[in-house]
Amino acid sequence: DQQVKQNSPSLSVQEGRISILNCDYTNSMFDYFLWYKKYPAEGPTFLISISSIKDKNEDGRFTVFLNKSAKHLSLHIVPSQPGDSAVYFCAAGAGNQFYFGTGTSLTVIP
Amino acid sequence: GAGVSQSPSNKVTEKGKDVELRCDPISGHTALYWYRQSLGQGLEFLIYFQGNSAPDKSGLPSDRFSAERTGGSVSTLTIQRTQQEDSAVYLCASSLVRGKAEAFFGQGTRLTVV
Numbered sequence: 161d162q163q164v165k166q167n168s169p170s171l172s173v174q175e176g177r178i179s180i181l182n183c184d185y186t187n188s189m190f191d192y193f194l195w196y197k198k199y200p201a202e203g204p205t206f207l208i209s210i211s212s213i214k215d216k217n218e219d220g221r222f223t224v225f226l227n228k229s230a231k232h233l234s235l236h237i238v239p240s241q242p243g244d245s246a247v248y249f250c251a252a253g254a255g256n257q258f259y260f261g262t263g264t265s266l267t268v269i270p
Numbered sequence: 271g272a273g274v275s276q277s278p279s280n281k282v283t284e285k286g287k288d289v290e291l292r293c294d295p296i297s298g299h300t301a302l303y304w305y306r307q308s309l310g311q312g313l314e315f316l317i318y319f320q321g322n323s324a325p326d327k328s329g330l331p332s333d334r335f336s337a338e339r340t341g342g343s344v345s346t347l348t349i350q351r352t353q354q355e356d357s358a359v360y361l362c363a364s365s366l367v368r369g370k371a372e373a374f375f376g377q378g379t380r381l382t383v384v
Contacts, residue, residue, distance in 0.1 A: 162312070164312065166312075194372060196375075201377065202377055203274070203276075203361055203363075203375030203376050203377045203378050204313070204361070204375045205374075205375065206372035206373070206374065209372060249312065249313060251313075257315055257318065257326065257328070257329075258315065258373075259312075259315065260305070260312040260313035260314075260315075261312050262310070262311055262312040263312060
């Protein structure tokens with residue numbers, strides 16, 4: 161049973177606009193959340209994280225929002241750039257183990 | 271090396287054969303993870319090593335899967351008597367501390383069982 165879900169397998173956005181990637185989790189014990197970005201034939205690379213004591217974390221064009229009551233997090237990319245085109249995985253966990261979603265493939269159209 | 275290195279990058283094996291996948295973590299990283307990604311699936315946790323502690327093997331799908339980490343550095347994931355459903359990309363990651371720190375992933379080993 162998927163503990164972390166990314167219900168949109170793909171997303172297309174025009175360059176310069178906002179990309180919003182969503183993620184839902186089921187385990188209320190999860191207290192740390194991460195987003196990874198993956199290009200083809202490469203391993204995932206860390207993008208941004210947030211702990212459960214916060215509801216927002218910002219790093220440049222990337223902002224992660226956490227809604228603990230809804231068990232939902234989202235990644236906002238503003239403005240989107242063609243180089244952002246990749247598969248984005250969210251991960252959630254506590255302690256040693258992290259569970260990953262199935263990924264959302266983002267295409268930023270020039 | 272500067273990053274996590276995995277070898278081989280691709281492996282094709284016949285059903286029933288054993289395979290070994292290698293991971294060289296970032297020097298100094300005490301935590302090491304193995305994940306796999308099957309087609310259309312997310313990253314599935316397999317096993318976690320932290321320093322000299324007993325590994326967390328809770329994600330290993332069957333007793334055909336085993337892993338070891340020698341000297342707290344290099345790790346080998348072994349799959350015995352491979353089956354077609356073992357075909358996936360096997361990803362290794364390491365991090366500086368346990369738990370709440372971002373993990374750095376290798377490029378993965380694509381295993382195809384024919």
